[in-house]
Every structure is written in structure tokens, then in C-alpha cells.
Amino acid sequence: xTSTNLFSVHSSEPGFSILPVNTHVEExxxxxxxxxxxxxxxxxxxxxxxxxxxxxxxxxxxxxLLHDFDVLVQFVEDVERENVPVVIIIPGVVIQELDGxxxxxxxxxxxxxxxxxxxxKVQERRSVKGQATEETLRRSGNWRVxxxxxxxxxxxxxxxxxxxxxxKYFALIRRTVLWSGDKNLCFDVHAERTIGALSPDRxxxxxxxxxxxxxxxxxxxxxxxxxxxTYKRDTRIVEETSQLPSHTRDPDGMDxxxxxxxxxxxxxxxxxxxxxxxxxxxxxxxxAQLVLRVGSAEIRSYQTxxxxxxxxxxxxxxxxxxxxxxxxxxxxxxxxKCRAATNPKxxxxxxxxxxxxxxxxxxxxxxxxxxxxxxxxxxLNALGGLKQIGINWADTPxxxxxxxxxxxxxxxxxxEMAII
Numbered sequence: 565x566t567s568t569n570l571f572s573v574h575s576s577e578p579g580f581s582i583l584p585v586n587t588h589v590e591e592x593x594x595x596x597x598x599x600x601x602x603x604x605x606x607x608x609x610x611x612x613x614x615x616x617x618x619x620x621x622x623x624x625x626x627x628x629l630l631h632d633f634d635v636l637v638q639f640v641e642d643v644e645r646e647n648v649p650v651v652i653i654i655p656g657v658v659i660q661e662l663d664g665x666x667x668x669x670x671x672x673x674x675x676x677x678x679x680x681x682x683x684x685k686v687q688e689r690r691s692v693k694g695q696a697t698e699e700t701l702r703r704s705g706n707w708r709v710x711x712x713x714x715x716x717x718x719x720x721x722x723x724x725x726x727x728x729x730x731x732k733y734f735a736l737i738r739r740t741v742l743w744s745g746d747k748n749l750c751f752d753v754h755a756e757r758t759i760g761a762l763s764p765d766r767x768x769x770x771x772x773x774x775x776x777x778x779x780x781x782x783x784x785x786x787x788x789x790x791x792x793x794t795y796k797r798d799t800r801i802v803e804e805t806s807q808l809p810s811h812t813r814d815p816d817g818m819d820x821x822x823x824x825x826x827x828x829x830x831x832x833x834x835x836x837x838x839x840x841x842x843x844x845x846x847x848x849x850x851x852a853q854l855v856l857r858v859g860s861a862e863i864r865s866y867q868t869x870x871x872x873x874x875x876x877x878x879x880x881x882x883x884x885x886x887x888x889x890x891x892x893x894x895x896x897x898x899x900x901k902c903r904a905a906t907n908p909k910x911x912x913x914x915x916x917x918x919x920x921x922x923x924x925x926x927x928x929x930x931x932x933x934x935x936x937x938x939x940x941x942x943x944l945n946a947l948g949g950l951k952q953i954g955i956n957w958a959d960t961p962x963x964x965x966x967x968x969x970x971x972x973x974x975x976x977x978x979x980e981m982a983i984i
Contacts, residue, residue, distance in 0.1 A: 593663045597679040597961055602659060604686050605694025619649030620778050621734040625727060625744030626661040629678040630671055632745070632766055634794040637681065639771040641922065642788045644691055648775065653740075654682060655730040656695045656707050657723050670797055673968040677842060680849050680961065684886070701733050724749045731759045741778055793830070795838035800829045801976065833936040835976040840935025841920050843969065847950060848914060850962050851893040856885050858957060859896060890914045901956045906949035913938065913946035940977055947983045 593599045615621070628636055636652070643650045665675040685692035700707035707726060724746070731753060734740045741760040742753045750761040762769075762777055772788040830838075855863075866879045873880070878896040881888065888896075891911040897903070917934040938946075947966060954962035966983050973981035 593659070595663050595666055595679055597676075597683050598659050598663050601654075601679070601683045601686055601694055602656070604683070605654075605656075606696045608686075608689065609696045609699070615651055615738050616649045617738075619651070619738055621651050621653050621738055621740040622774075622778065623653045623655060623727065623731045623734065623740060623742050624658065625742070625746060625749065626658045627745040628743055629658070629662060629682075630665065630674050631796055631798065632769055633674060633678050633681075634792070634796070635769050635771065635774075638789050638792055639774050640685065640691055642771045642775070646783070646787050648779075648783060650691060650778065652685075652692045653730065653734055654686075654692065654694045655727050656697065657726040657730075659694065661723065669971060673965075673972050674797055676961075676965050676968050677846050680846055680853075680965075683853075684849050688886075695730050695733075699733050700729055701736075702729060721748075724752060728752055728756065728759075732756060735759050743774070793834070793838060794828070795830070795835055795842065795972075795976075796828065798828060799835060801832050801835050801978075802829060803832055805831055832976060832978065836935035836938075837917075837920075838935070839972055839976050840938070841916060843935075843947075844914050844916050846965065847962070848890050848893075850959070850965060851890065851897070851953075852886050852888060854953075854957055854959050854962065855888070855893050855896055858900070860885065863896075897953060897957070903949065903952050903956065906945045908938070908942050908946055910946050910949040913942065935976075940979075940981070943973065943977075944981065944983060951983050 593602065624636065640652060642648075662675050662679060665671045668675070682692065682694075686694055695707065697707060698705050702709065703711050707729060727742070727744075727749060731740050731742050735756075735758045739760070740758075741762060742750065743762045744750055745764050745766050747764045750764050753759045753761045760778075762774065770788075770790050770792070772785050772790045775783055775788045776785050863878065863881075863885065867882055871879045876895065876899060878892060878899070881892060885893075894911050912932075915932045917932050917937075919934070947969070950962060951966050953959065954966065970981055970983060973983075
């Protein structure tokens with residue numbers, strides 16, 4: 565489609581009107597990670613080769629990123645591993661809403677995790693794409709800008725309209741499916757007839773279910789993950805298995821129980837395991853982003869020349885920074901700015917236990933423990949080392965993430981936890 569010249573679209577132009585100043589139309593974002601995501605989305609409209617005829621776009625709503633993020637992550641991992649032609653689309657208004665949750669005490673850790681992962685994935689230019697400003701069916705050619713005669717709804721319903729507009733735009737290119745837990749939004753999409761919508765019943769959502777619905781069971785479902793436990797905002801923690809309302813065991817042997825529409829009941833030691841997995845994955849990405857920010861030019865210069873076998877390991881490293889191990893990332897940072905040693909070592913704490921590794925070969929075996937196997941003091945000492953890195957490098961994402969994590973730590977340990 566031919567894009568409208570955005571420089572001709574201003575509130576002073578006759579016939580145009582900027583929508584009322586609500587969160588969903590403001591161009592400014594508070595979160596630097598989401599700012600980078602939006603910038604990349606707008607600079608990289610043609611993110612990859614055209615999606616195959618059999619492919620599909622999956623447009624994701626905000627509630628998925630906040631409440632069912634781990635299902636999305638697993639789905640993307642499975643899709644990429646199996647080379648299934650799916651691209652996840654993140655509407656611009658969803659990024660605005662995610663930014664608004666930065667100060668929501670109960671959601672901000674989950675919003676931060678989503679933001680960090682989204683930036684990493686959009687930069688990979690594989691299976692996640694942000695909606696660019698001009699990827700809209702609005703006559704202005706800008707999803708934030710409406711003509712004076714366009715009917716507009718306020719608040720959440722106005723945001724829903726923008727998500728539907730995003731779906732309609734991509735539906736003109738390839739088959740498009742909405743993934744949302746909002747029943748009203750799913751109903752709106754069904755009314756369009758050209759757009760599909762996954763069931764808003766989140767109890768069904770697994771990677772296997774999603775791929776089966778999107779491709780109508782034409783792919784090998786056994787290659788996709790079924791139920792996988794997770795720690796999320798709705799989690800209710802009990803102390804012992806006997807306290808679970810209806811005891812079940814998931815495929816990984818974890819004690820869980822689904823309660824109500826989306827509540828998860830889990831015993832405390834398992835909640836610590838799952839939160840530890842989130843911490844490892846999240847801060848590994850942040851450390852890679854920090855090394856990329858402060859050392860990419862220097863590292864690239866060494867990757868193009870021969871170095872002594874006695875040189876620091878990072879100088880001999882030929883991998884992309886995103887593929888570095890935690891130990892490699894910390895070696896580079898510590899070589900530039902000295903950091904006090906912690907007990908346990910940070911590089912040991914930030915390792916997944918074998919039962920949680922997607923590929924055991926990608927992790928150092930030293931220190932590999934489950935979250936429940938690290939004491940409260942271990943958690944605080946290791947995370948204190950991370951905080952020192954954030955301070956040393958003035959890294960806002962690391963420092964803010966640790967502040968957001970404290971609430972979840974206090975929840976799974978059932979006592980106040982402050983990272984110092």
C-alpha cells in the first residue's frame with residue numbers, strides 16, 4: 565500500500581484533527597525500552613521477506629503481554645524452531661497501554677518483562693513486528709490521527725478500535741488472527757468477518773492450542789508445547805500441596821491448580837522456581853542490551869582481527885552479543901568497571917536449573933539450581949550484585965527492573981524483600 569506523506573498530517577491542516585489527548589494517542593513514551601521498540605518499528609517497516617501465502621499474522625492485545633506473556637514466549641519459540649510462517653504483530657496502541665502500566669504496582673514487573681522481550685525480538689527481525697505509524701486504514705495514513713468526520717470512541721473502546729484497525733490493515737496482506745482475552749474486542753473482530761479471533765477463554769491457551777487453531781491442525785501439533793506452568797499476577801500461593809483446592813500435577817511434575825477463569829494456585833516453593841526463571845531470562849537480556857550499548861563498537865573491532873589465545877575471552881568471542889552467555893557478558897562488564905564479588909556468584913545465580921533449560925548446552929552447569937534451592941540471602945546477595953552493575957553503568961532498565969521485582973520477591977517469600 566502507498567503510505568500517506570506523514571509530513572502533511574498536522575492538527576493545523578484543514579480537515580484533520582488530532583484525537584483527544586488520551587494515553588492511546590500520545591506519541592511520547594515514558595519507558596526507554598518501548599521508545600526504542602517504536603523507533604525500530606517505524607524504521608524497519610519491511611522487517612523481512614514477504615510472509616508466505618500459507619502464513620498468518622497474529623495481532624496481540626495488551627492483556628496477553630501482561631497476563632499470559634509466557635504462553636506467547638513459548639509460542640514464538642516453537643514457531644521459530646519449527647519455521648512456521650507466523651508473525652506476531654504488536655499494535656501501536658498496545659505499546660502505549662504497556663507504557664501506562666509502568667507505575668502500576670501489581671503489573672509493572674510483568675509489563676517490564678514484556679517490554680524487554682519485545683525489543684529483543686523486534687530487533688531480531690524474525691517473528692515479532694511492531695505496527696508502524698503508517699500501517700493503518702485511517703485516511704490520515706497515521707493510526708494516531710483521525711479526520712474530523714471519523715466517529716471516535718473514548719477510553720478503552722477507543723483503544724479497541726485502534727486494535728481492530730491494525731487487524732484490518734494486516735488482513736489485507738495475509739490471513740490475520742486476533743489474540744485477546746477481551747470478549748468485547750473479540751466480538752468486534754468477529755463482526756468484521758475478514759479477521760479471525762482466538763477464543764478469549766485463557767484456560768485453553770497453550771502453544772499447541774494456538775497453532776492448532778491458526779492452522780486448523782495442518783501442522784504436527786506434537787512439536788508444540790502443551791501446558792506449561794507460570795508465575796503471573798493472578799497467582800495465589802499456598803504453603804503445601806494439601807492446600808490446593810483440586811490437586812493436579814502438570815507434565816513437569818509441578819503442583820498446580822487452575823481456579824476460576826484465569827487464577828493459578830501454586831505452592832510457594834514452586835512459585836520461587838518460576839520467578840527465578842523469569843529473573844534469569846529477563847536480566848540476561850538486559851545484560852546483553854547493556855553490553856551492546858556500551859561495547860558494541862569495541863567488540864566488533866576485535867571480531868575482525870586475530871587476537872592472542874591469552875587475550876580475554878570476550879576478545880576471542882565471535883558470537884553475536886545476543887548469543888553471549890551470562891558469564892561472557894559479566895566478564896566484559898567487570899573488565900571495564902570493577903564490581904564487588906557476591907556470594908553466590910552472580911553468573912551462577914543467573915543460570916537456569918536443568919529442568920528449565922530449553923537447551924542444556926547453552927548454560928554453564930555451575931551453580932545451576934532451582935529458585936527454591938537458593939536461600940533468601942542468596943537471592944538478595946546476587947540481585948544486589950546486579951544492582952551494583954546498574955549503578956556502575958547508570959543503566960535505567962536494570963535499576964528499574966530490580967525495583968519492580970521487589971514486590972514479587974516479597975510475595976513468593978512471604979516477607980518484605982529489599983534489594984540493596
